[in-house]
Amino acid sequence: MPERRRGAALEKALLDAAWDELTATGYAGFTMDAVVQRAGTSPPVLYRRWPDRDALVRATVAHVLEQARIDVPDTGSLREDVLTLMREINSTRVRLITLMNVHLAGYYQETGTRPGELLSPGGDDGGDVIFQRAAERGEIRPERLTERIKALPFDLLRHEILVTFAPVPDDVLEEIVDTVFLPLVRGQ
Template identity: 75%
Template sequence: MPERRRGAALEKALLDAAWEELTDTGYARFTMDAVVKRAGTSPPVLYRRWSNRDDLVRAAIVHTLKESRLDVPDTGSLREDILTLMREINSTRVQFITIMSMHLAAYHQETGTSPGDLRDPLVTGRAEALDVLFGRAVDRGEINPELLTERIKSLPFDLLRHEILTTFAPVPDDALEEIVDTVFLPLVR
């Protein structure tokens, strides 16, 4: 008999099952029943936590974004920190970014949300991670903190995501360097 899951372990199993169902079938064919079957649980267990599929989809996405958050590099230079993080995203997250975009178009249309609503850095913990990275650069005197808006902080990663979604492939390293050296760094110095 399998061990009974409870609390955080049960919630993680449910959210992992929901994410797997979403990536396998897409939002249009995503059902609560399929998640119940995939998680090996009962409908009341799922419905006690999420009353509808949109709430479950959102929770699964936020859970997956939190779980897939990368470590913040500390190379001693803002340029190398940003490039290291972009290279890691580029080498490990192309499929994830593509799935998020392709499979969730119907979700955004039905719920009236946007991709930005799901990538909320405060919900996923990304804001704190980037604040640490940029805080170190400010402490080293590499950047002017007055020029560091939220849009500028996210700019290199937004451009990377745009490149990935344009080609559905990893971005060449020279393009990453161009984003950092000719677009991003001049804005913060």
């Protein structure tokens, strides 16, 4: 008889099963019943935690992003911090970004949710720490740091990934940082 899962172990198993189901069938084929089957549990176990498909998708994405969390670099320079973070995203998240955009397209259409809302539910993924440090070092003009400008290098990276479905060449990352991003935050 298999060991009964409880607490965090059960929740992880359910969310892992939900992610496996999402990546296997996409949102169109994603059902609570399919997750129950894949997890080897019963409907009440799943519905006690997430009342509907939307809540389960949101929890699943948050779970996957938490597992893929990247440490915030501290190289002593804004340029190197941003490049280091972009390189880490580029080397570890291309598949995740692609899967989430392809498999969740129906979710975005059905719920009216924007990908950014799902991918960054509370906002920051460490970028603010990088910008705060750079401002304290006098590398940037803090008044130039709008939310759009802070997101710009990472949005351009994501765009490159979604256009090619492949890692972005390092010279492109450097071009994004050196010719687009840094002149904006330094007021050059």
